[in-house]
Amino acid sequence: MSETPGIPAPPEEPSEEQASRIGVDSWVAETERHGRGRGPLWQLARLWEYSPDPVKLLAFVALASTVPFWTNEGDLFVFGLFTLLYAALGLGLNVVVGFAGLLDLGYVAFFGIGAYTYAELSSSQYGIHWPAEATIPIAMAAAALVGVVLGFSARRLLGDYLAIVTLFLGQAFVFFTGVANPTVAGKGLTGGANGIPQLDPLTFFGYQLTSTKQLYFFLLIVVTLLATALYFANQSRTGRAWRALREDPLAAEVMSIPVNRLKILAFVFGAAVAGLCGTIYAAIETAAVSTNFSVSVLIIIYAVVILGGFGSIAGVFVGAIVINCTLEFLEPQNDHPEVKRWLFYGTIVLLIALLKPWFRPVLVLAGTIAFGFVVHAIVAATTAASWTSGVPVSGASWLARWAVIPTGSHGNFNNYLYIGLVVAVVCTASLKGWWRMIALVPTLYLTALVWENMLTQNGGITAFILFGAMLIGLMTVRPQGLLGTARVEIV
Amino acid sequence: MTEAEITATEKAAPPAHPLLKLDSVDTYYGQIHILQGLNLEVQSGELVCLLGGNASGKSTTLKTILGIVQPRNGTVQFEGEDVTSRSTSYRIGKGIAIVPENRRLFGPMTVLENLEMGAYLHAGGAKEDFDRVYTLFPLLHERRRQLAGTLSGGEQQMVAMGRALMAKPRLLLMDEPSMGLAPILVERSFEIIKQVHESGVAMLIVEQNANVSLSIADRGYVLSTGRLVLEGPAAELREHEDLRKAYLGR
Incomplete structure (x- = not known):
């Protein structure tokens, strides 16, 4: 455990005045050579750059799985658990914004749909106590379905217009859950401003995840699977078509790339991931409250993706760590002066x-x-x-x-x-x-x-x-x- | 003698349909009447150029052929099939490909990935498609791992043509291939076009550079404010008095 894989001895030096690498413009290579330094930091950066993506993920997982053993419960909760949650949310958003280039400002609504679906199906709200293996797929499907509907109506919209429509969805969701609160079966469906309290803990086939440590490892598995899936999606023909679509939708169209279908697919993919995160978040908080799905949360998720760099999977992890830790760290209640x-x-x-x-x-x-x-x-x-x-x-x-x-x-x-x-x-x-x-x-x-x-x-x-x-x-x-x-x- | 030949080809009903036929097409942008009763044909294996100044409707003709804009009247036929109300991707699936104006490559993607996107309908392209393109442009094989955006203008032109050829088109549309290229590269670019044409692909080239394009074309059309003003064999158009005054400048 203490040994971290992926950080062996530095790689052998490539021949000093190596001709510009294949795939790199000579001008770019020249500029890179100028910005070249020495010292352990630079070595580490280069090691990172040269290691293949699966190795990077493995190194991250190995490091991340040691975290519960050297932190206390409280720190693991605010720093560990939420960093992973933001990473998962960032991975989903990265598909929509980073891969396909669609400015989706309603992303947080899908997160909320996941949380509320879990709240309806696994709490005392209606006395339904379904296990997580049933509610999670339902929540993901519900979020994906809304994603399809939104994607269909917005498939012809570009840039700013798409942003406005999706922002509207996000706001509408907060109002619907927090204010509208329609009465269904003699009860407020979403519990209004108070939300739905006392949700069941995540239960898989009778096994309950209650402690922070259990939840942390569960999220770590989820994030690892997500990152792996996205890695393969990005390498696939669909992934490349997404990038083509992001670069030049018209050129993609005349290459007969099914632009609309790919846009909707990206939307649905992102929505399902957000829905999944929503169920986990609701279970962690043991409540679903509408203010948790407001624009400020959306901004944090965007910050994660922007900081890490759009389209970069590893970047999402870096962004999640930096942003969540910084925010938590600046929180007044958290004291280790x-x-x-x-x-x-x-x-x-x-x-x-x-x-x-x-x-x-x-x-x-x-x-x-x-x-x-x-x-x-x-x-x-x-x-x-x-x-x-x-x-x-x-x-x-x-x-x-x-x-x-x-x-x-x-x-x-x-x-x-x-x-x-x-x-x-x-x-x-x-x-x-x-x-x-x-x-x-x-x-x-x-x-x-x-x-x-x-x-x-x-x-x-x-x-x-x-x-x-x-x-x-x-x-x-x-x-x-x-x-x-x-x-x-x-x- | 040449005149007799034209009338002969026009009169004799061709046994097969022309590869592409625009039949009295009217295209509007809102209220603005762009293409006015345009008739145009490309036979299979033919190299046709469509000449015209700015705002003469050249690019709109290509957009109409591809289905990016819909004509209000008239039909677009590909191999005898009326594709007027069909989608762009359907027409591309039928065998039309385009090298867009300004090339419009996917800059942050490699040459290989750009080619692969061209063959999207054919599941990313078979080996022989890549081989065909690499034989035509050996340089692309050498540069296949390089980002397309880092290539020079002439190299990008090759990628754009290669990308279009990956779809195994029978008709290749080219929108202003000489745009933004140095004179020496324009010549090179047209050599490549000729080479591609000789490999059996029919082509419709939209150009402002009448001199070069007529030198390799079989036939030509001249558009002016959305109407056809001249058509005929390339050799004849080169000698035409009005055209020489308007475009050739001599």
Whole structure:
């Protein structure tokens, strides 16, 4: 278990001035060679790039299956279970948006349909207590059926129009379940704003999945199967036809690719996956509540796919891990202040370390540290003592001399810091070269201040805004997402 | 003498149907009357070019043939069968293929995958289909794992033609093959067209470049604002006074 497969010794060096690889334009190869570095990080990145996809999946599963053995129940629930759930949801959405290029904003409704179907058939709502092996296929079929209906009505719609129609479906679903709540058999069908409580745990052939660990392994199996299925789907003729359709629907049409049928197929595929996720989610939460299927959830699922890179299966996993862990980690209830601080600064230093050439990260980090002491000294010299007398939450003593942390109330200081950070992040992302390096110094310092003054004390909604700024920064620097491939434009 | 020949072919009812026949086709975009009573024929194995300036209805003719737009009046017949109300994919299944304007390759897909998409109706293409295309364009075999979007313009033209040929067409439509190519590549491109034609595929080429296309074509049509203004053997059109003034510039 401790040994992780897929990370053996680094691969042998290919001959140094290897002629451009087959399938790579010489210009592209040249550019790649320029961006080439050394060191363990780069080796690891290259190992990742060169290993075949099944090996990557295997490595992920092996790593993921060790997680329950070194985390506690609570952490496994918020970090492990929900990361896998988002990964599964992302995989389904990736088919619709990433493979087939259809902007489906009603995806979360299919998720909800799965959850509510499970709630109707496995709870005290109507006294039906069907086992999961029966309800899951029914829920998937129900979601797929709605997918077919929507796909049929929307098959001629492109881009924005499709987005509007599907967004409407998503909103209609939330209203239907939360507000309309039609009376069926003497009872509100969907339980209104309170939803349907007390669902049965997932039960397969008499075997109940109740503990977080059981659910985690069940989800891990589901995600692995999904990823494998999608891998083969992507390699298939249908998968390639989806990509062709995404690139140029008209050209696909005149190649006699059945465009409409493939669109509907993608819709149905995504809907069924979302339905499956819905049943599992409902069982985990032991309730189905309409607000859990609102646009904010849709945005998170989209963020997972966008961050990882549209069309990339491995990207979905990376996106799910980064996004779920970041969100959970910024949650105020979740307290490990010391670990959080290490993770926070560690991530920042790691990201900065990726800058090339090597002296840039050193300069930026040294600059930030110096900048902090200077700012602190100036503030301490020019203002009242209360401005700098604060102490960081369980932090090292030098932090108090580096970061400006006021005690007591100082008007809207925190809010200004916050807005300043968002502006700084956006500015930094839009600058180039050395200007970006210079702008990074105050941005990093502001990040640290926001962290010490706000996020360690109260996260909540501010976490979402910070998260948004991070996404904007990433997308500006790397529009194709972390693992997506840059689009090749035909001129 | 040539004139006598034309009248002979026109008068004598052909034993088999022409491969493609447009019979007094009227096509509209909304209220705008684009094609006005267009009659056009392509015999099997023939290379026909359709000339015309901008907005003369050349591309609309191709769209009508493929069924991307429906004519309001008139019929489109392929091998004697009326396909006017049939879908695009039905017509492609019958043996029409197109090399679209600007090639429209699937850029982030490899050459191989592009070819495979061309043979979508034939389950991704048999080995002999690939062989046929690779024999015609040896370069594509060499570059089959390269992303189509990274190829040069001339190479992309080969992929586009190869992709269309994968569907084993009996009629190949080409929309402005010379567009966006350097003069030397235009010549090369038409050599390839000639080569493909000699392999037994009938072709309808839509072009603005009258000089080059007439030099390899059997027959030609000239469109102007949706009407046929001239038709005849290519050699004759090359000598035609009006056409020379309008297109050939000499």
